[in-house]
Amino acid sequence: MLDGPDGCGKSSQARLLMDWLHRQGVATAGFRDPGATVIGEKIREILLSPAHETMTTPTEVLLYMAARVQLWAEHLKPSLEEGKCVVMDRWLSSTCAYQGYAGRFGMDKVIEIAQDALERVWPDLTIILDVDLQTAAQRLKRELDRMERKGDDYHRRVREGFLKLAQDRPGFAVVDARGSVEAVHREIVSLVQKDLAG
Numbered sequence: 001m002l003d004g005p006d007g008c009g010k011s012s013q014a015r016l017l018m019d020w021l022h023r024q025g026v027a028t029a030g031f032r033d034p035g036a037t038v039i040g041e042k043i044r045e046i047l048l049s050p051a052h053e054t055m056t057t058p059t060e061v062l063l064y065m066a067a068r069v070q071l072w073a074e075h076l077k078p079s080l081e082e083g084k085c086v087v088m089d090r091w092l093s094s095t096c097a098y099q100g101y102a103g104r105f106g107m108d109k110v111i112e113i114a115q116d117a118l119e120r121v122w123p124d125l126t127i128i129l130d131v132d133l134q135t136a137a138q139r140l141k142r143e144l145d146r147m148e149r150k151g152d153d154y155h156r157r158v159r160e161g162f163l164k165l166a167q168d169r170p171g172f173a174v175v176d177a178r179g180s181v182e183a184v185h186r187e188i189v190s191l192v193q194k195d196l197a198g
């Protein structure tokens with residue numbers, strides 16, 4: 001699973017990783033969170049619309065979680081049961097870093113809700129693509145969504161939240177995402193190779 005602050009390049013890296021896995025002959029499926037289901041994409045629109053500026057952090061937690069529960073039921077669980085390697089673009093670690101840490105809802109509370117609502121909470125491997133605010137801002141030269149508009153302090157805390165999570169939990173790796181797309185891809189592949197071999 002790939003995760004990290006906005007502008008870290010994880011969606012492009014997820015695509016490259018999927019291509020690499022296909023070339024290795026590994027049956028693969030890839031999904032973005034929130035999204036990938038009709039319900040999830042509608043929830044995503046509600047979450048990211050700049051018109052919804054009054055949305056509270058607990059509302060965000062529950063909506064992200066709702067989209068994720070639907071994604072698990074419709075796609076993730078069936079894909080894992082078919083023996084596929086699933087590449088996720090974001091997952092629970094995002095709710096921990098954004099709402100739990102940056103939004104001060106509490107990471108432990110987020111994890112508790114996930115444990116109640118989801119059959120499986122953590123992926124085998126979570127790769128955090130770490131990027132500083134300046135590099136991220138240069139990569140986000142387009143109209144920003146509601147989450148991206150939350151300001152520098154919030155996004156500084158998002159990055160801190162990801163790094164803290166990676167330090168505190170097993171199954172996490174951090175990759176410096178300031179490098180070239182190819183260099184970051186090579187590092188991701190080497191982590192995945194180790195995970196598949198283990």
Ligand code: TMP
Pocket residue numbers: 006032033034064090091092094095096098099147148
């Ligand atoms: P994306 O554009 O990277 O797919 O992510 C959508 C936005 O939603 C991004 O700004 C990160 C944010 N987000 C959260 O705040 N909490 C979450 O649980 C997830 C999955 C995403």
